[in-house]
Amino acid sequence: MNLKILYEDKDVIVTVKPRGISSQSSNSFEEDMVSLLKKHMGKDAYVGVIHRLDKPVYGIMVYGKNKKATEILSNELRKKNIEKTYEALVDGLPESDEGELTDFIKKLDNNVSKVVEKSTTGAKEAVLKYKVLESYKKDDRYITRLRINLITGRHHQIRLQCASHGFPLYGDHKYNKRLANVKTDEDKVLSLAAVNLSFKHPKTGMELNYKINADF
Known part of the structure; x- marks a missing residue:
């Protein structure tokens, strides 16, 4: 698989993660982003993981090419100085054209997360901002394209928050309950x-x- 490289120098590499590829080294025999980057840069190359995308998510990622760059960027991420913007196709229509969602999320043992009360042990605050880009009605429901800015980075945050607020993502077999009964063309991928x-x-x-x- 050939990676799409957006930028590369001695310190960082910016690339596009395809769907179905893990963001970091995995224990399986499948290819992951670290192994693909080492094929590009050399088998002994340093690849520092700074942030992650879920395996079925497509999009831009930055990796460090040395320890110092990785530490600096990881610290910038913790201080929320790295801005990440997403687009999503959702099943439904938010109440307003733009807004902010705030919930408390807990990651469970079976690779899913759930919205819980603030006082729940292990609960972490999850905040995102969204804006409706377009929306149209198809059959008996709305299909809406959102732009989403993550304020925090929690496990399955966008997928879970959108679903819990009534507009789950198309193709999300973990959190879109409609898919248990019916699937559409938009549900082929997350x-x-x-x-x-x-x-x-x-x-x-x-x-x-x-x-x-x-x-x-």
Whole structure:
């Protein structure tokens, strides 16, 4: 598999993760982003994982090419200085054209998360902002395209929050309950893509910004 490289220098590499590929090294025999990047850069290359995308999600990622760059960018991520924008196709229509969702999420043992009370042991605050880009009615329901900015980065956050607020993602077999009974053409893939990534270069401090189009 040939990776799409958006930018590369001695410190960082910005690439597009395809659907079905893990963001970091996995224990299976399947290819993952780290092994694919090492094929591109050399088998002994340093690949520092800074952030993650779920396996079925498509989109832009940045990796560090040395320990120092990775540490700096990881710290920037913790301080919420790395901006990530997503687009999603959802089943339904939010009450307002733009807004902010705040919930408390707990990750469970079976690779799913759930919305819980704030006082629940292990609960973490999850915040995102969304904006409706377009919406149209098909049969008896609305199909809506959203732009989403993550304020926090929790396990399955976008998928879970959208579903819990009444507009689950198309193709999301974990959280879209409709798929248990009926599937549509839009449900062939998980309709979530990381379309924009902005961060400061760890060495030069230059603001870098990369965009792609959602593939759904």
